[in-house]
Amino acid sequence: MKHVITRKEDLNAADYLIDVVAPEVAKRFVPGNFCVLITVPNGERIPMSIQKVEDDKITLYIKRLGKTSRELDNWNVGDALHAVIGPLGTPPPIKKYGNVVFLSDLVCGHAENYAMCKELGKYEMNHITSVQSFPTAADVYPDGELCDTVCDKFILATEDGSRGVKGHYLDVMKEMLEAGEVDQVFAGGGIPPLETLSILTAKYNVPVYTTVRQIMVDATGMCGSCRVFIDGEQKLACIDGPMFDGHKVDWPSAISRLGMFKAKEAEALGCFNHKLNGGK
Ligand SMILES: Cc1cc2nc3c(=O)[nH]c(=O)nc-3n(C[C@H](O)[C@H](O)[C@H](O)COP(=O)(O)OP(=O)(O)OC[C@H]3O[C@@H](n4cnc5c(N)ncnc54)[C@H](O)[C@@H]3O)c2cc1C
Ligand code: FES
Structure with a gap:
């Protein structure tokens, strides 16, 4: 093939x-x-x-x-x-939730946001809000690549306010939670905001599925590299996830494990740049 x-x-x-x-x-x-x-x-x-x-x-x-x-x-x-x-991986249940919000602030999260909103929207009883946040207007994806066509309500946010609502998705979410409009949250993208989001949604008693991206080596459950702790129990993001109940994730351990291969990654990029510049 x-x-x-x-x-x-x-x-x-x-x-x-x-x-x-x-x-x-x-x-x-x-x-x-x-x-x-x-x-x-x-x-x-x-x-x-x-x-x-x-x-x-x-x-x-x-x-x-x-x-x-x-x-x-x-x-x-x-x-x-x-x-x-x-x-x-193992997707979360795709079903009727009611008022669903999908939040994303990074490339992988934006892809998931699109796919999940489209699928959840197939249930008539779901009302889907998609929130995509970018640092600034220049970072916003072109028309046709945003989630606006696959949801009932679309909110574009930029952190400097140069396009759409000013702020990160966390700011938008806080307002929605305060208004009591949300039954289920999904989120993907940068890992540290997912920890903040999990703490925030727990305060309002609203369930959240978060994509816990971890470093994967084989991605078939053999190496243990992508382990995460969910409610104290070890799980593998490549097999059991990568979407998990955010309220149960051990975030400090998930965040610290992301830096495991930094030195090797820098070395590989250095070699690649060297070759690109004509080195042997
Ligand atoms: C479930 C899942 C979904 C992902 N979806 C996307 C996506 O849609 N778009 C996208 O651009 N990236 C996505 N990523 C991250 C992507 O795998 C890394 O960006 C990629 O491996 C980087 O490789 P590199 O050689 O360019 O950079 P490297 O220098 O090797 O790594 C740069 C950074 O990427 C991350 N990374 C590197 N290797 C891995 C790995 N094997 N597994 C997980 N993270 C890694 C680490 O944070 C690392 O510091 C996803 C990761 C996971 C686990
Ligand atoms: S990447 Fe090896 S067990 Fe998940």
Whole structure:
């Protein structure tokens, strides 16, 4: 199977999207699942959320971050990835919740926001609000790539107020919770705000599912790298998650584990840049 890239576009200066042929993933995908990309034989396995599925193709939103995401950014339409594995993970229940809000502030969260709002909206009794926050107007994704078309109410927020509502999604959420308008919250993106969100929603007794992104090595439950503690019990984000009840997550441990491979990541990026600049 050739995992050919059929579309590649910039979302903003830091994020880009690709459509890639992956029929096995596309056929079985449920929002809340993720996939793993391997760009070249023996290459790093990088977990990615899936924004949407169309026929045999999946759409991925990718941040230019370290070695692999930057290397892939140099690929073009027509190039083929070595492997796309999935769908992986255990999605939260997709059902009637009532007033649902999905919050996101980072590339992976924006992809999940789109997929989940679209799916939850299939239940007539759900009223779906999507909140997407970006640092500033220049970071906002182009029309057609925001969640406005898959929800009942869409709120765009920028932290400096240069477009939409001023503030982070946490500010928007606080107002909604105070107004007593929310039955269920979902959120993905940056990890530290998810801890704050979990504390906030607990105060109002509103349940929240959060995507606890952890460093994944195999993403098939074998290495233990992605372990998280839920209500004191060890779980694996790649098998049992990555979405968990935010009120039960041991956030300090989840946050500290994210820095585990910083030195190795910097080394890999250094080698990649060296090669890019003509080094051997
Ligand atoms: C379930 C899940 C869904 C994700 N969805 C997306 C997405 O939709 N878009 C996106 O851009 N990124 C997503 N990520 C993060 C993505 O996997 C990393 O950005 C990617 O692996 C970076 O690789 P790199 O070589 O470019 O950078 P590196 O230099 O290797 O890493 C940069 C940073 O990315 C994170 N990271 C690196 N490797 C992994 C790994 N194996 N598992 C998890 N995090 C890692 C770490 O925070 C690390 O500090 C997701 C991660 C998980 C666990
Ligand atoms: S990534 Fe290895 S157990 Fe989850």
